[in-house]
Amino acid sequence: MTLISDRLSRFKPSLTVKISQIAREMTISGEKVISLSSGQPDFDTPKHIKDQAIKAINDGFTKYTQVDGIPELKKSIITKFESENDLKYDLDQITVGVGGKHVIYNLFMSTLNKNDEVIIPSPYWVSYPDMVNLAGGKPIILETEMKDNFKIIPKQLESNISEKTKWFIINSPGNPTGTVYDKSELKEISKVLLKNPHVNILSDDIYEHITYGTKFYNVLNVEPKLYENTFIVNGVSKAFSMTGWRIGYGAGKKELIKAISKIQSQSTTNPCSISQVAAKHALQSEKDFLQDWLKKFESRKNLLIDFFESITGLDPFKPSGAFYLYVSCEGFINKKLKDGKKINNDMDFAEYLLHDAKVAVVPGIAFGKSPFFRISYATSFDDLEEACKRIGTSLKKISK
Numbered sequence: 112m113t114l115i116s117d118r119l120s121r122f123k124p125s126l127t128v129k130i131s132q133i134a135r136e137m138t139i140s141g142e143k144v145i146s147l148s149s150g151q152p153d154f155d156t157p158k159h160i161k162d163q164a165i166k167a168i169n170d171g172f173t174k175y176t177q178v179d180g181i182p183e184l185k186k187s188i189i190t191k192f193e194s195e196n197d198l199k200y201d202l203d204q205i206t207v208g209v210g211g212k213h214v215i216y217n218l219f220m221s222t223l224n225k226n227d228e229v230i231i232p233s234p235y236w237v238s239y240p241d242m243v244n245l246a247g248g249k250p251i252i253l254e255t256e257m258k259d260n261f262k263i264i265p266k267q268l269e270s271n272i273s274e275k276t277k278w279f280i281i282n283s284p285g286n287p288t289g290t291v292y293d294k295s296e297l298k299e300i301s302k303v304l305l306k307n308p309h310v311n312i313l314s315d316d317i318y319e320h321i322t323y324g325t326k327f328y329n330v331l332n333v334e335p336k337l338y339e340n341t342f343i344v345n346g347v348s349k350a351f352s353m354t355g356w357r358i359g360y361g362a363g364k365k366e367l368i369k370a371i372s373k374i375q376s377q378s379t380t381n382p383c384s385i386s387q388v389a390a391k392h393a394l395q396s397e398k399d400f401l402q403d404w405l406k407k408f409e410s411r412k413n414l415l416i417d418f419f420e421s422i423t424g425l426d427p428f429k430p431s432g433a434f435y436l437y438v439s440c441e442g443f444i445n446k447k448l449k450d451g452k453k454i455n456n457d458m459d460f461a462e463y464l465l466h467d468a469k470v471a472v473v474p475g476i477a478f479g480k481s482p483f484f485r486i487s488y489a490t491s492f493d494d495l496e497e498a499c500k501r502i503g504t505s506l507k508k509i510s511k
Contacts, residue, residue, distance in 0.1 A: 122241035126477035130461070134471035145490075145498045146471040150286060150435070151354040152489045157400050160351060160393045167388040176381040179372040180207025180360070184387045187394040188360050196329055198343075200362045206371045207390075209382050211317050211346040211359030214371070216242050217378075218313065218342060218361065219278075221370035223248035227277040232263050233479035234437065236286045236315070240479070248277070252479055257428055257439065261288040265299045272303070278311050279304065281330060284318040287478045287485040288437045289430020291325050294333050301334035312341045317359075320350040320401060322432040323409050339364055349433075350401065351393045358382055358390040408434050411488040411495050418499040422506060434489040437475070441482050447510040454509070457482040468505035470498045 127148055134146040167173075185205040192198040208214040215238070223229070223246040231239045232253045240250035253271050255261045268279070281300070283292040292300075304310055312330060319327050331341055346359030361371070381387075415436050419427040424442025440460045447453050454460050461474040461484050475483030488495060 118245060121244040125237050125241075127237055127473050130465070130471050130473055133465070137465075137469070142469055144465070144469045144471055145494050145501070147486045147488070147490060147495075147498060148471045148473050150349075150487050150489065152349065152352040152404065152434070153491055154352045154400075154404055156351065156353050156356070156389075157393075159396060160353070160389050163392040164385050164389040167385045172384050172388060174384065176384050176387065178376045178381055179368070180205065180382065181384075181387050181391075184360075184391040184394075187391045188362070191394045192343075192362060196332065198329070198331055198362075201365075203365050204362055204368055206361045206368045206375075207382055207387065208359050208361070208371075208375065209379050210348065210357045211315070211344050212238055212242075213357075213379070214344050214346075214359045214361040215239075215313070215315070216245075217371040217374045218344070218367070219243055219246040219248065220374050221367065222311075223277060226275060228273060228275045229278040229280065230268070230271050230276060230310075231280050231479075232261075232282075234261065234285075234287050234475065234483070235280070235479050236282060237477050239280055249275075251276070254480075257426075261285070261290045261428065261437075262292065262296060263300060265303050268300060269303045269306075272307050272310060274309070276307070276310050278313050280313045280315065282315040282317075284322055284327070284430075284432025286318065286433055287435045287473070287475075288428055289433040289435055291322055291327065291431040293325070294328050297328055297330050297333045301330060301337060304330075304337060304340070305334065308340065310340065312337060314341055314343045316343055316345045317349055318433040319345065320398070321405065321408065321434060323405070323412070323430070325431045327432070342367060347390045347393050350398070352404075353386075353389070353393065356383070356386040356389060358386050407492070408488065411490075411492055412436065414492065414495055415486060415488055415499070418503070422503070424506075434487060436486045436488060437478075437480075437483050438486065439483050443506070443509060444482050449508055449510075457484055460484060464502060464505060467508070468498075468501040470501050 130148045134144045137144045185202050225247045227248045228251045229243045230251045243250045342363035344361045347353040416427050419425045426439040428437045457474040461472050464470045473485045475481045
C-alpha cells in the first residue's frame with residue numbers, strides 16, 4: 112500500500128511558486144538573482160492598515176472568529192460591492208477565506224462532482240486547472256490568441272459548452288496577460304451564458320483596481336440577469352499589497368456560501384482574526400496611495416515594453432491591467448546556445464535566463480500558452496532596469 116494518495120497525481124505544484132523558490136535558494140547561496148516571477152506588489156502595506164492590526168493585537172482580538180469571517184468585515188465587503196460595483200449582497204451571501212485562492216478552492220470542492228466540466232480560457236492563472244482536477248472536475252481549456260488580445264471569442268465559448276459544463280471562469284484584469292474586457296465584450300459573452308442557464312460564472316476580480324486608462328466592469332454590470340449564476344472572488348492582496356495577510360472573499364447565492372462554510376469549518380476554520388480587522392479597515396478607508404502605485408506600475412510596464420520591443424525575436428503583449436507582461440519568445444525557439452544546447456521551448460528559455468542572466472521569469476507553459484514567458488513588474492524600477500541589461504547581454508550569446 113502506497114502512502115501518498117492517488118489524487119496528488121491529478122495535479123502539479125505551482126510552477127510560479129517553484130521558480131520563486133529556486134530564485135530564493137540561488138540568492139541564499141550567494142548568487143544575485145532578480146526574481147520577476149512572483150505576483151506580489153513590492154510596496155509595503157499602507158501604515159494606516161498596519162496600525163489597525165496592531166490595535167487589534169493590543170485589544171486582544173486574537174481568538175477564533177466565525178468560520179467564514181466576522182460580520183464587521185462582511186459588512187465592509189457588502190459596502191464595497193455596493194459603492195464600487197453597484198452590486199447588492201446580504202451577509203449570508205458573503206464568505207471570507209484565507210486568500211482568494213482558498214475561496215476558489217472551497218468553491219470547487221463544494222460544487223464539483225466527478226467529471227463536471229470547468230471552462231478555463233488560456234493563458235490562465237496557474238492554479239485554476241489543478242484546483243479543478245483536485246476537486247474531481249475536468250478542466251476544458253479554451254484557447255485564446257494574442258491577435259485577439261487574448262480575449263474569448265463568444266462563438267468559441269459556445270462551442271465548448273456541454274451539458275456537463277458547471278463553471279466558466281473569467282479573470283479580468285487577467286493573470287498572466289493583463290487583458291481587460293470592456294462592456295461590449297462582456298455583453299457578447301453574456302448572450303452566450305444566458306442561453307446556457309446551467310453554466311455558472313466564476314468572476315475572478317482580484318486585479319480590479321489595477322488598470323491603465325481603462326475602466327473595470329464585472330459581468331453583472333452589463334448583464335444583471337446572470338446574478339444568480341455568478342460567484343465573484345476578490346481580496347485585499349493586490350490592491351492593498353497585503354499578500355501575506357491572506358484574506359480573500361467571495362460573493363454569491365446563499366446555498367453556495369453555506370456549502371463553502373461547511374468545507375472551511377473542517378479545514379482552516381476562520382481566517383486570521385487580526386488580518387480580518389486589517390482587511391475591514393482597508394476596504395473602508397480611502398485608497399489615495401493607489402494612484403501613486405499605478406503611476407509606478409505604468410512606468411515600469413513602459414520600460415519593459417520598450418526593452419522587449421527592441422529585441423528581435425521577442426514580442427510583448429501590451430496589458431491594460433494587472434502588473435504582468437506576457438512576452439512571446441517564439442523567435443528564440445530552436446536557437447542554439449554557445450555550448451551547443453538548443454532552446455526547444457519556453458521552459459528552456461526561462462531556465463536559460465535564470466542560470467545565465469540570473470533573472471527569474473515564468474515560462475508560458477505554466478499558464479497553458481507557449482512559447483511565452485511572464486514577467487511580474489511588481490518590483491522596483493532599478494531592479495527592472497538591471498534585469499533588462501542582464502537579459503539583453505544573455506540573449507546576445509544565442510546564435511542567430
